[in-house]
Amino acid sequence: NWLVTRGEDDTEPGSLRYVLNRIEDNREANAVITFALPSYPALIRLTNTLVLNRNVILKGPGADLLSLSGDEDDNGKPDHQILRVLAAVTLEGLTLTRGLGGQADDGASSGGAVYVGATGKLLIRYCTLSDCQAAQWGGAVDVNLGSLRIENSLLRGNTTAAVGGLGGGAVSLYTDQTCEFVNTTFSANLQRSAAGFGGGALYAENSDPIAMLPVTVEHCTFAENQDAAGGGSSIHANVFGTLVATRNSIFADQRGKNLEVSGAGEIVSDGGNISDDATRTILTQGGQPKD
DSSP: OEEEOOOSOSSSTTSHHHHHHHHHHTTOOSEEEEEOOSSSSEEEEOSSOEEEOSOEEEEOSOTTTEEEESOTTSSSSOOSOOEEEOSEEEEESOEEESOBOEEOTTSOEEOSSEEEOTTOEEEEESOEEESOEESSBOSSEEEESSEEEEESOEEESOEEOTTTOOBOSSEEEEESSOEEEESOEEESOEEOOTTSOBOSSEEEEESOTTSOEEEEEESOEEESOEETTSSOSSEEEESTTEEEEEESOEEEOOSSOOEEEETTOEEEEOSOOEESSSOOOOEEETTEEEO
């Protein structure tokens, strides 16, 4: 196990970057990083993106006690992407804030807080991801061929750009790996481009036409999210094989169209959902549609 004792982002012993560098140098797998900083609440301002190539668990003291910020110069504007995940990574008890999307493997600008690449498998729990920006995909998190599970967390105030934004004010998925969202709140996230695909909070697109992208949304709340393209303020499911299953969730963006599908994507209710717009389910009985 490794202990972070300093809040400065440098390569000196005790810093988070120093610890991650040693884990990489040692080729250590499944390391656990904890924090014992001089005082809390604490803020670590990053001078550059932290690249996670090794399986690692980052266990923070609580999202209200420790933040990793991409705002290097403290001017209220994001400067750097916070994390680039290329291995099996768990984040727990942290806030990721004011991250700025970086370049994805396919050249897109994505993932304000976190980019998850093809070899990445990210679990986020008891975290807050707030006030992050990406030019095109995933204001907070972009998954490009990897997998993602978020539980017991808050994603708030994340955005894509007004010019060039494509999908997922909070989260964008382009993968065929299972992705899950449980007991999580999406609040005031914004897909800002009128020419985008949609998904004020969540955009999902299957990457492989011969496979399926299964996405689970369970016990989640969507509130005050917006999509300037009118393609679903809460969720947009795009492309054949994309299947978003919702259960016991609340969709309350108050924008008139919480959910949207295109390109043969599907959003399926597994029951217990509430939506404040005109979203409804068409049942079939004897092969005939019934409202």
